[in-house]
Amino acid sequence: MRCISTALLLLTCSFAGYGQSTDDLMSELDNATKTDKKEEVTATFKATRIINSSTVENLAAGVLDFRILHRFGRVSDGTENFFGIDNATTRIGLDYGVTKWLMVGIGHNTLGKTNDGFAKVKLLSQKVDGTPVSVSWFGGIAALGGKAPQMPPGMEYYFTHRLAYTNQLLIARKFSKKLSLQLMPSVVHLNLIDSSKFSNTMFSMGIGGRYKVSNRVAVTAEYYYRINNADMPFSGVTTYNSFSLGADIETGGHVFQLFFTNSQGITERSFINQTTDTWTDGQLHFGFNISRVFTVVRPKEFRNNAPAKNW
């Protein structure tokens, strides 16, 4: 009896060796595919802008984004201007993802007839159990358009006087699936300012973030604290720190952003340093960002197939 049971035991053992269980095969695969590479954290933000500010998100390489940004007039204007709807400023622009880490854009603003351009470079990516933050550099230039302003006698208005430069470091962390925050130390340099009492170079610290309330809706906010020149008026009017509060709504093809802000300007020099309205007086502007993305250069996996349908 003992012999038979030993034989049976061996028989079963031999079959186990003969055919490993699928679980064994799966752990064999696990071992074979194990890597030390830490995974990048994705979707820190839904879009390339929080509200006015850029986020650490870049467009994918080969993607073109057509953006229409709208800021209406003051809600506090009341019925006279249909709560601001009558006085809108707009920026239309094109952004493009050159590589995974480089994104560029150009745009035209109705406010000040300003043309602007920017580049955004991804420097660091947050990783799961690794690098704690994502870091990008944003560099922008904006040129005022329109007629030359009245200059003091003996002074000429050169093209360079129209220019403003922005440098920002975007430092973001996705704390959880829902919460992401971004710090934005910023330097804006205006080539021409009204008074020598102030500095042409202005430092500020911005903070922004989003909180997802569902898979497709997130609440967003951003605020800039101006470190110097906070008392510098713009065209003789007192300026305030910029604060915006809004929502990201994701639809099939794009993210729709709706918000209230006290900044009517859309370029960095306008919203960070030349915001002349304040929340406390109800001088809010309703605004929205819409974007439509087009795949210009398709990912390499799809290059041999039929052309991508963009519509």
Next chain:
Amino acid sequence: MNKLFLIILAASISASAHAQKYMTRTGKITFDATAPKSPEQIDAVNNEVAAILSAADGKLVFQVPVRSFKFQRDLMQQHFNENYMESDKYPKAEFKGGIEGKDAGIASTSGSHNVTVKGKLTIHGVTKEVSVPGKITVADKKVKLEATFAVKLEDYGISIPNLVADKVGKEAKITVNSELTGK
């Protein structure tokens, strides 16, 4: 009795020595979840599929890193990972099963064979029994696996909001095309 013991021992050793296995880490799986009248194509390619086939008994496992699916549009890829597949929670899709019935050992014979593969398919954390017809081609220490089948997204707890129901279908057609090499 001692003789029987020895015979069984010898048999078991020789059997495990012959347990030829085939493997890949660069297998290809594509899917197409385009709704019938959708204006745009909802499809993706994954070239980082891992699989092992044990030739003698036809046991077969697949491991699919969900994040490695590449879409034509980056936004689709984002939504796929964030909203539909929740790839941070369920990073891998898996299949555990084998070639059915008398064909189980067919991978030891060269040539092209039509087979049925049965087993447990796990997508989005949900496991279902599936049975899939496919083709297995054995030649020159390589085994090619080809199959096309459909899965109902609903069965795997993937809900498609009305907003995109005209684009994303209720079913995804999955195509497996992977070449495994002998280990």
